[in-house]
Amino acid sequence: MDRRKIMSLGRSSLVISLPKHWIKLTELERGDYVTLNIQKDNSLIVFPGVRKEREDREITLNVDPSENKDLLTRKIIACYLNGYFGINLISTDIFTVAQQKAVRNIVGMLYMRILESDARRIYAKIFVDESKAPIDTAIRRMHVITSSMFQDALKSLLNQDVELARVVHGLDDDVDNLNFFLLRLLRGAVLHPSLAVKLGLEPIDCLDFQTLVQRIEYVADHAVTIAKNVIMSSGRGLWLSQSVVESLMNFGNQAFDMYNEAIRAFFARDIDASNNVIERLDEMEMLNQKLALSTISVNEALAVCMLCIIRDSIKRIAEYAADIAEITIDHAYKPKPAVST
Incomplete structure (x- = not known):
């Protein structure tokens, strides 16, 4: 790292010299312009030449x-x-x-x-002005849609409601829209420091938010998988016994609570709640094993497949909730930017 001493020029101006090897590398000459960009941690980036904040490539x-x-x-x-x-x-x-x-x-x-x-x-x-896009708000909206999808998928399973299952399937596009948009913003913030400053993000935030957004999108995908199986079972005249459905609902409601609590804890920066979500995975594994044993009582091969697929989707949602909880804990202990005095 190159250290430079601040010198005075005239009565009020302060200046530093630019490294000679950098001048040769960028082929700058006397009279050329450079562009300065102040970062969130008050550091300064110097770009050779006149640089737009972000070119419309x-x-x-x-x-x-x-x-x-x-x-x-x-x-x-x-x-x-x-x-x-x-x-x-x-x-x-x-x-x-x-x-x-x-x-x-x-x-x-x-x-x-x-x-x-x-x-x-x-x-x-x-034509979207990305610098004015609130990251937190977009993630919350994505979560609200996903949470409602999961809840309605479970309701459609309980009530054999095919129309509700189709609604869940249709909402997947809304989650995908937000997923793509948020990933574009986060990648852009890494590539363009000026955008990161406007969005109030640090590089490590982009990593955590990207993982969070992807986990929410995965939850929506598995809610759709549950809904698809409800639609498929209705079309083939298949259904699970009341006792098996009740066990699935208990398993699903536990995963639903874990997912919502993980998101709440993330925005509240609640480490204890996040740890509780992670520790509930053992309980979910026990419920999963009990459900696996109930497969023995199902005679139809297609019904067995349906049960296994729904059970796997619910299990994965619980695991994604634990992933989000891990992100919360990791994010809480991110290093603060060092500011020289």
Whole structure:
């Protein structure tokens, strides 16, 4: 680390010299400009030249008509997550119908708008001001939707309510929307210190928040898995016995409480509550083993599969709750930025 002494220039100005090797590396000369960026910890970053806070970068993707629509979707998501504001898709011939539908579906999910479109070119752009996006609020909204999905999935299981299960399935897109948007913000904050300052984030916050967001999204996915099995069982005329359903509900309600408590503890920075969530995993494992034994009483093979899938989803949600609780404890002891005096 290079240390520099502050010197006075004139009556009121204070200056420091720039390292000679850095000047050669950046090819700066007398009269050139540099850009200064104050960080959250009051440190200062010096950029060579005049630098915009964040350029509205664009990228062009060449698309072959034979390219799989799922791969095309993943490429668009990758560009979005890496901070591109404009995505220009150019076909080497013409887009297939499947490709056009895939592009329009994912563009809508990513809060983007298609500004130009024809048989050979699609141009999409994002207009969201990311510097004004409240991270905490977006995560809370994502959690509220996910929590309601899990609760309704359990209700649909208890009451054999297929319509409610379909509603749960439909809400998954809302969680995915917020998931992609939050991951874009967090990756952007790592890449662009000025955005991190505006969002009130430190680099370590981005790591913890990214893990938190992904765990919430996983919970939503497993709520959908439960709902899908309710829909499937109704369509095939299958159902579990009342005693098995009651055991599943008890298991699910325990996981539901763990998940909600883990999120509450995260925002409250409640270490004791987080530790209690983690310690409840042993109890959940015992309930899981009892449910596994109840599989013996189920005669239909498809019903056995349904029971195992739902049981596994509930178990995983409990484990994700414990993961969130671990994040809370780790986050509580993050080192404070060192400020020199």
